[in-house]
Amino acid sequence: AQSVTQLGSHVSVSEGALVLLRCNYSSSVPPYLFWYVQYPNQGLQLLLKYTSAATLVKGINGFEAEFKKSETSFHLTKPSAHMSDAAEYFCAVSRNSGGYQKVTFGTGTKLQVIP
Amino acid sequence: GAVVSQHPSRVICKSGTSVKIECRSLDFQATTMFWYRQFPKQSLMLMATSNEGSKATYEQGVEKDKFLINHASLTLSTLTVTSAHPEDSSFYICSADNGRGEQFFGPGTRLTVL
Numbered sequence: 001a002q003s004v005t006q007l008g009s010h011v012s013v014s015e016g017a018l019v020l021l022r023c024n025y026s027s028s029v030p031p032y033l034f035w036y037v038q039y040p041n042q043g044l045q046l047l048l049k050y051t052s053a054a055t056l057v058k059g060i061n062g063f064e065a066e067f068k069k070s071e072t073s074f075h076l077t078k079p080s081a082h083m084s085d086a087a088e089y090f091c092a093v094s095r096n097s098g099g100y101q102k103v104t105f106g107t108g109t110k111l112q113v114i115p
Numbered sequence: 116g117a118v119v120s121q122h123p124s125r126v127i128c129k130s131g132t133s134v135k136i137e138c139r140s141l142d143f144q145a146t147t148m149f150w151y152r153q154f155p156k157q158s159l160m161l162m163a164t165s166n167e168g169s170k171a172t173y174e175q176g177v178e179k180d181k182f183l184i185n186h187a188s189l190t191l192s193t194l195t196v197t198s199a200h201p202e203d204s205s206f207y208i209c210s211a212d213n214g215r216g217e218q219f220f221g222p223g224t225r226l227t228v229l
Contacts, residue, residue, distance in 0.1 A: 032216070036220075041206075041223070041225065042222055042223065043119075043121075043208050043220045043221050043222040043223045044159075044208065044210075044220040045220075046219075046220075090158060090159070094216075094218075096216070098164075098172075100147045100164070100212050100216070101212065101216045101217075101218060102161070102164075103149075103161070103210075103218060104161075105158045105159045105160075106158060107157070107158045108157075108158050
């Protein structure tokens, strides 16, 4: 079984401030972890993924996430928020199931950036 | 590379009609495709896994006779919502596995049933 928990359905930050979106996972096997971004009425865009290589993963648009096994966490950060970062962010975990990766999504965190 | 398209992007239909949504992997072959639905302000829920040339595997609680899935080729999967009702109104998103465990998502289809 696998699951992800995203703490905070809404997060507001000021433009230029640190962005921190929290994600904790549960997985019976070493997980693959992902962060996706979704803009209104659009599909998902992959920000970054962890696949058991480096624990600090750098993604697109200046985002990064750190895999901490001891805390079962995979929090997403960005040093300085930009207005264009306003969107919904989903943390996800996947496991191999029948030869493909079955993905389970968190409930999402809506990021608001205040000018 | 790794682009997945969906058609149509938006569809409005009357209650009782059927609607077909296409999902295509444009620059890679996908033996496995996935269909998700997303209700407003909620996360994506996996509906079914579609394998080329075989029957789809549906998640618990998803009616296979209502949501018909066909994966006729390595680049195309279709989802048909049969006898659609207003409660089927949702955002449907597909994804395709490139054979290396990576999933790429389509832009989604907004279905509104009147």
